[in-house]
Amino acid sequence: MPLTxxxxxxLLPLVSVSQAMSSSKxxxxxxxxxxxxxxxxxxxxxxxxxxWYYNYHQEPSTIYENRTQEEFEFIPMLWGAPHQDNExxxxxxxxxLIQQGRQIDYVMTFNEPEILEQWGGANxxxxxxxxxxxxxxxxxxxxxxxxxxxxxxxxxxxFTWLEQFLSNCSEMVSGDGEKRNCTYDFVPFxxxxxxxxxxxxxxxxxxx
Numbered sequence: 001m002p003l004t005x006x007x008x009x010x011l012l013p014l015v016s017v018s019q020a021m022s023s024s025k026x027x028x029x030x031x032x033x034x035x036x037x038x039x040x041x042x043x044x045x046x047x048x049x050x051x052w053y054y055n056y057h058q059e060p061s062t063i064y065e066n067r068t069q070e071e072f073e074f075i076p077m078l079w080g081a082p083h084q085d086n087e088x089x090x091x092x093x094x095x096x097l098i099q100q101g102r103q104i105d106y107v108m109t110f111n112e113p114e115i116l117e118q119w120g121g122a123n124x125x126x127x128x129x130x131x132x133x134x135x136x137x138x139x140x141x142x143x144x145x146x147x148x149x150x151x152x153x154x155x156x157x158x159f160t161w162l163e164q165f166l167s168n169c170s171e172m173v174s175g176d177g178e179k180r181n182c183t184y185d186f187v188p189f190x191x192x193x194x195x196x197x198x199x200x201x202x203x204x205x206x207x208x
Contacts, residue, residue, distance in 0.1 A: 027052040027075070030061055037063075044072050054108055058093040069103045077108040078136055080122030090136040094145070107140060108188060109133065110150035114161035121153065126164035130172055133165075133182060138173075146185035154191045159204050166208075 030053045033039050040063050043050050052073035055061045060074040067074075076097065078090040090107075098104055113129055115121025124132070129150065137147055150165065152158035169182035187205055191198050 025052075026050050027054070027073075029053070030055045030064075032061065032063070056111060058090055059097070060102075069105075073105075074102070075106050075108055076104060077111070078132070079111050080113070080117075081124060081128065081132065087132075088135045088139075091139050094140055098143075104145055106146045106148070106186075107137075108148045108151065109137065112153040112190060113150050113165075114158055115153050115155070126161055127168045129165050130169035130182070133169055134172055137182075141183070147183075148186050148188045149184040151188040151190060154189055154193065154197075154201050158189075159208075162208065 026049055028043055028050050030040075030043070042048060043053070044064065044067065050072070052075055053061075053064070054075040054077050056077055056079050058076045058078065059065075060067075064072055064074065076090070076094050082089050094104055094107060110122050110124060110129060112119075112121035113124040113126075115123065117123045141147055150162065152162055166182060170180065173180045173182060189201065189205070191201060
C-alpha cells in the first residue's frame with residue numbers, strides 16, 4: 001500500500017471517532033486569561049463546538065455578556081456563602097438576568113464546599129449550606145430552572161458532606177409530620193484520581 005494511502009487509512013478512523021465524540025452539550029469553566037486575553041475569544045469561534053459555560057459567578061463574564069444564550073449559554077453559580085446569613089442575593093441575581101432578557105435554564109451550586117478556601121473550596125458547613133440553598137434555590141425551581149447538586153471534590157469526606165447537607169436540608173424543609181427533601185436535577189462533581197476511584201465515585205452517587 002502506498003504510504004499516502006496507508007496514512008489516510010489510519011487517519012479516517014480517527015476522524016470518525018472525533019466526529020462521534022463531538023457534542024452540542026460541551027461546556028467550559030471559564031477563567032479569564034490575563035496573559036493572552038485574545039485567547040478568550042477562541043471558545044466562541046470556529047471550530048469550537050462549546051455551547052455553554054460557567055465562571056464561578058452569578059453574572060456572565062464581561063467578554064461574553066453580549067452573547068445571547070442561544071450563542072453561548074451562561075450557567076450562573078452560587079459559589080459559596082454570601083456576606084450575610086440566609087441572604088438571597090443569588091436568587092435575586094438570577095431573576096435580574098431573566099428580567100433583562102437572558103433565558104436561564106440551569107444553575108450550579110457550591111464549589112467544593114467541603115474544601116478549605118485556600119485550596120479553592122467554598123468551605124461551607126453542611127447545615128449552613130442547607131440554609132443558603134433553601135434561601136436561594138427553591139424559588140428558582142418554581143420557575144422551572146434546573147439545579148445542580150453542590151459540586152464536591154470527590155475527596156475523602158466529600159460524600160459525608162453531601163449526605164449531611166441533604167439530611168440537614170430535608171430537616172429544614174420538612175414539617176407538619178411530613179418529610180420533604182431538597183431536590184436537584186443533575187449532579188456535578190470533580191475528580192482528581194484514577195479510573196477505579198472514578199468508577200467508585202459514580203457508584204456512591206448512584207446509591208445516594
